[in-house]
Amino acid sequence: xxxxxxxxxxxxxxxxxxxxxxxxxxxxxxxxxxxxxxxxxxxxxxxxxxxxxxxxxxxxxxxxxxxxxxxxxxxxxxxxxxxxxxxxxxxxxxxxxxxxxxxxxxxxxx
Amino acid sequence: xxxxxxxxxxxxxxxxxxxxxxxxxxxxxxxxxxxxxxxxxxxxxxxxxxxxxxxxxxxxxxxxxxxxxxxxxxxxxxxxxxxxxxxxxxxxxxxxxxxxxxxxxxxxxxxxxxxxxxxxxxxxxxxxxxxxxxxxxxx
Numbered sequence: 001x002x003x004x005x006x007x008x009x010x011x012x013x014x015x016x017x018x019x020x021x022x023x024x025x026x027x028x029x030x031x032x033x034x035x036x037x038x039x040x041x042x043x044x045x046x047x048x049x050x051x052x053x054x055x056x057x058x059x060x061x062x063x064x065x066x067x068x069x070x071x072x073x074x075x076x077x078x079x080x081x082x083x084x085x086x087x088x089x090x091x092x093x094x095x096x097x098x099x100x101x102x103x104x105x106x107x108x109x110x
Numbered sequence: 111x112x113x114x115x116x117x118x119x120x121x122x123x124x125x126x127x128x129x130x131x132x133x134x135x136x137x138x139x140x141x142x143x144x145x146x147x148x149x150x151x152x153x154x155x156x157x158x159x160x161x162x163x164x165x166x167x168x169x170x171x172x173x174x175x176x177x178x179x180x181x182x183x184x185x186x187x188x189x190x191x192x193x194x195x196x197x198x199x200x201x202x203x204x205x206x207x208x209x210x211x212x213x214x215x216x217x218x219x220x221x222x223x224x225x226x227x228x229x230x231x232x233x234x235x236x237x238x239x240x241x242x243x244x245x246x247x248x249x
Contacts, residue, residue: 019155022163023126052152054159055221063218083152090228091221092210 003028005035011042011110013103017049020057029060033067041073042110046103048079058093065097074098078106114185121177122162124170124195129162132180136191143184145249153229153247154189160222161193161243169195169241188231191245202235202243 003024004015012035020028032043045061047053053061065075078100080088088094100106117139122128133155140150162178170176179194205223207214214220226233232246 019130021130021159022167023129052155052159054156054163055219055225056163058221059218062216066216083148086148086152087156087225090225092215096215 003031005031008044008107009110011044011107012040013107014043014045015049016045016047019051019053020060021052021054022056025056025060028057029064032064036068036071036073041068041071043068043073043075044078044103044106044110045075046078046106047081047084048103050081050084053084053087058087058091062093062096074110076100076106076110078103112185112187114183114190116181117184118180118182121179123174124166124172124176124178125174126163126166126172129159129166132162133158136180136182139182140189143189143249145189149247157226157229157233157245157247158191158193160226161191161245164222165193165195165197165241165243169197171197187249189247189249191247193243193245194240196240198237198241202233 002017004017006013014032068075076098079102080099088099118136120132122132136158137150137155140154162180165178166172170178176196181192183190202223207220209215209217209221209224226245230245231248234244236242236244
């Protein structure tokens with residue numbers, strides 16, 4: 001499992017490879033907070049290569065979204081497979097995030 | 111009664127880094143049992159991760175001297191996972207919050223037990239010398 005960050009246009013795009021769970025959520029949180037600290041404000045997390053997410057992983061996304069908004073920025077999500085989409089619907093987190101089918105769509109108008 | 115057999119019986123140290131490999135081992139077994147794709151890639155990994163995480167963090171307080179035992183029993187009708195920790199655990203029946211309400215939706219924590227209940231057909235807790243959480247998924 002790993003997190004890769006790259007800049008596309010004005011946005012920082014994070015690829016989540018593998019799982020986002022209790023054992024690695026802090027690593028993702030710290031990487032995004034470091035970029036926020038450096039002045040980045042637009043973030044996109046791409047789940048195209050993600051297996052599953054547990055409640056700790058969901059919690060980190062919620063907490064990052066809040067933090068980024070407090071700094072006048074935005075966190076968007078993209079490329080959720082059917083299972084991840086179900087997970088977001090079960091927890092109603094699909095109402096909290098802007099979720100796009102693809103990275104390209106998420107970056108449009110960002 | 112449907113005959114059942116123990117498919118897996120392992121102990122892991124109280125370290126959250128141990129969760130992913132053990133969940134991966136279980137889902138691999140589940141695929142061989144021809145469970146549905148969703149059961150193998152969503153219901154089982156997420157619910158099991160939550161139960162193991164609770165056992166390690168809340169039950170054993172991440173004490174490296176303590177272990178968590180996972181026992182998986184398979185029958186024609188169901189998969190039963192027993193997750194046993196060495197702590198007192200927390201009272202699962204006390205957890206009745208709904209993390210999807212407007213007041214709770216932005217909370218960082220509080221979705222673990224909710225997800226276990228949503229993704230499994232039955233979630234039970236037994237208290238004895240050890241704390242046992244039993245997850246049942248019908249086939």
